[in-house]
Amino acid sequence: MVQSIQIFDPIKTKKTAKRNRAIFVSLCIFPSLLFLVMFMYYPIVETFRLSFMKSSGLGQDRFIGLDNYRKLFVSEEFRAGLVHVLTWAFWSIVIQLPLAFFIAFSLTFYVNRVSKPMRAIYYMANIMPSAITAMLGKFVFSPNNGILNNLGNQFGWDWLSNMDFLGSERLAFWSVFAVATWAYTGFPIIYLMARIEQMPKEFKEAAELDGVTGWKYAWYILLPNLVYPLRILAVLCTIGSLKLFDLPYMMTTGGPGHATVTLGISLYRQGFINWQYGRASAIGVIIFLLSLIFTIIQFSGKKEAA
Template identity: 30%
Template sequence: MKLRLGSKGENIAGYLFLLPFLIIYSMFMLYPIVRGFVTSFHKVSISMESTFIGLSNYTQMIRDKYFWEALWNTFYFVLISTPTLIIVGLTLALIVNANLKGTTFLRSVYFLPFVLSISVISSIWVFILQPYTGLLNTFLHKMGVVSEIFWLDEPTLAWISILIATVWWTVGFNMVLFLAGLQEIPEDLYEAARIDGAGTWRQLVSITLPSLKNVMLLTVVLQTISSFKLFGQTYLMTKGGPGTSTRTLVQYIYEKGFIERDMGTASAMSYVLFVVTILFAVIQFKFFTNKD
């Protein structure tokens, strides 16, 4: 004998199965988000007693020059990292998608750094970039470069170092996304293009890139969001230095909240970062939609 619940009964059963997940999700995701928003309107003492102060935390944030510097540093990293990671990721995907020997091995090599933790990645690159005994400076000395290069002690070089470490760490994920998109393109399109006399560059421009527009949008949005959340590389490699030249907004939020114990201002900054990130994502969606 079969038990028939009907559509309403099935809905209730479905919600009951989802209930454990919804409880855990609400406790560890939704509640902290709401609690953080409420905290942004309060002054929180060391004893965690809070006093409602309205928009004072936001006013203090706007007057804080270090907030604007950290926000600009975050913007700067987004601007230099997103195009780099998209171009390198697409290039690697094109390489491993070719019918050549060893591409399976290359896929593993390119993706392997992504599974490592940020502490491991940062330790590796600090070792490579340190002066006098670092791997890179030692190699440059053997190539004839006499002067010592302090990669992490000069603002421009520090950003380049952080960018290189980030690309080496995360580009494998973008490569996988682009590779999945490339394998969805019908081979018949390329065969027809070759019959019509189209070369490699024309096939890339007229077939490959237009076919990857949805994957490109997804990758750009995900990469932009990830770049806005930059913290581990700058904190572990440069401590936000030299000075505060590489201190990002997430690092400044961490320092405000957990070092200065100013949870209210830290929460306000967090929601500003959230709004900025959402705006960038919406703009990117609009841009790709208008181009289509």
């Protein structure tokens, strides 16, 4: 019966079809949207609001304008965090990206039995949970018992066994940075490899015919064609540095002094140790705005040879 009605009443059929379609569409989108409104949109608005408030979880929040921001910029910890994060971004671009390019080029150019399985090996450190990475980092860099100090002992190299990799203000930052390079270079490698493999085969063949091989090929042909992917990676490095928390927090808890404090660590300390929700939110807003600026810089550029 129902079927016959649908067939013989075209207007009604069209209407119900339209309604069914609308119901289906809303039912499908609704769960995702609900999740994101509750756990993204609402908190984003709330963070902005809190950043203008004096809020400690106890008592009423009080509006104090830009006071939180002003206090942050005179706080030594926050300023150290900002400087470290930007330094970190700079060095990760300068060190990790050329390294990744070298490895990606070599693995795609010199394909042989040894280099083939290496993509998986290089990416392996990248999927380790950060807690494990920190654990292995401490395993290598810890004072006295760590692997490096221990090796120094073994060979009687005092300069190595006396180095306090995580405890000295001069070295702590670089030790954590070394661990991060170990862990995070895998992604640029596989990403650049995929980009290189996407490029037309004729590139390499034509270059070979012209006698352009090896490093000349990498420099004059690959690199100009990888400008856009490299820029994306640079932005990802920068945003990753802005968000940096896990590794320095677990390896050195930001110390010694403020030697390895990052914006994330500063936020955590303000919010969950000093219970200054307002000030912590202000740091959140700053992290957000900075990553927004860097993302805009990326998308504003031309997408040449993407």
